[in-house]
Amino acid sequence: MNVVEPAPGVCAFIRPDEGANATLLRTERSVVVVDTTSSAADMRGLLSAVGVSPADVGLAINTHEHSDHTWGNQLFDCPILAHRLCREAMAANLKDAWRLDRIRASIAERGQTDPRWAEEMRHKIAGLEITLPSEVFDQERDIDVGGLHIHVEHVGGHSPGSSVVWLPEQRVLLSGDLLFVGRYPFIGDADIPALISALRRIRAFEAQAIVPGHGPTSGDEAIQVMLDYIQGTWERTIDHIAQGHTADGAAADEGYPRYAEAAAERYHENNIRIVYAQLMGGDACPL
Numbered sequence: 001m002n003v004v005e006p007a008p009g010v011c012a013f014i015r016p017d018e019g020a021n022a023t024l025l026r027t028e029r030s031v032v033v034v035d036t037t038s039s040a041a042d043m044r045g046l047l048s049a050v051g052v053s054p055a056d057v058g059l060a061i062n063t064h065e066h067s068d069h070t071w072g073n074q075l076f077d078c079p080i081l082a083h084r085l086c087r088e089a090m091a092a093n094l095k096d097a098w099r100l101d102r103i104r105a106s107i108a109e110r111g112q113t114d115p116r117w118a119e120e121m122r123h124k125i126a127g128l129e130i131t132l133p134s135e136v137f138d139q140e141r142d143i144d145v146g147g148l149h150i151h152v153e154h155v156g157g158h159s160p161g162s163s164v165v166w167l168p169e170q171r172v173l174l175s176g177d178l179l180f181v182g183r184y185p186f187i188g189d190a191d192i193p194a195l196i197s198a199l200r201r202i203r204a205f206e207a208q209a210i211v212p213g214h215g216p217t218s219g220d221e222a223i224q225v226m227l228d229y230i231q232g233t234w235e236r237t238i239d240h241i242a243q244g245h246t247a248d249g250a251a252a253d254e255g256y257p258r259y260a261e262a263a264a265e266r267y268h269e270n271n272i273r274i275v276y277a278q279l280m281g282g283d284a285c286p287l
């Protein structure tokens with residue numbers, strides 16, 4: 001993990017190996033946390049690395065509903081803010097895929113081929129109490145915490161409940177998973193046209209620094225890189241479908257845009273299949 005400070009008082013935890021990034025904002029009154037990682041233990045570790053106790057946190061914000069950004073919520077007694085659809089998606093998951101018995105069953109299943117991962121996950125979910133956001137907003141919300149102006153805005157795209165956090169005075173954008181830097185984006189829960197609109201929207205902030213959901217902090221040129229990748233993949237897949245090609249045929253095309261140098265063939269092909277399935281109106285293929 002790297003701790004970086006893209007602006008004074010803005011402390012970003014960049015976690016290339018551990019999971020999603022999280023950000024801590026220091027204000028004159030209390031600390032604000034944006035995204036809470038995938039467990040209370042992970043979240044506690046981040047706070048203690050910078051000398052902050054959970055009791056110092058006056059507000060937590062979830063950029064969206066995915067577990068790697070919300071399962072650390074239980075660490076906090078303070079208000080937890082998210083978009084209404086983020087909370088609704090989490091509540092729906094709690095009755096379905098996030099039921100503890102189902103989580104255990106899916107860990108056991110994947111554990112047959114990946115025992116080390118399963119062991120890690122069992123450790124991670126020990127004591128897990130998935131905690132929903134306590135406060136919701138529609139569209140956008142402007143908050144002042146101890147002199148720090150925070151603008152939270154719903155943009156959708158990556159998932160129905162996706163929002164970004166904008167710090168207008170610092171010109172820093174906390175994009176959540178709307179933006180991935182240096183690694184293939186996860187789009188299994190995305191609405192691709194909405195994602196393209198959302199990326200165009202966040203480009204308009206003209207941020208001096210962005211903390212993405214995954215990957216290192218970057219300038220706002222990273223938005224254009226992701227836009228080119230998503231738009232290029234979408235348009236090329238439309239062409240394949242128009243020519244009557246199957247998903248396998250599209251996935252074999254070497255001419256698709258690439259997103260990262262890393263050995264990530266699986267993600268590259270999987271994203272083509274997700275886009276293909278979405279264009280055909282079917283379910284996206286799971287990772």
Ligand SMILES: [Zn+2]
Binds near residue numbers: 066
């Ligand atoms: Zn994520």
Ligand SMILES: [Zn+2]
Binds near residue numbers: 064066158177
């Ligand atoms: Zn996500």
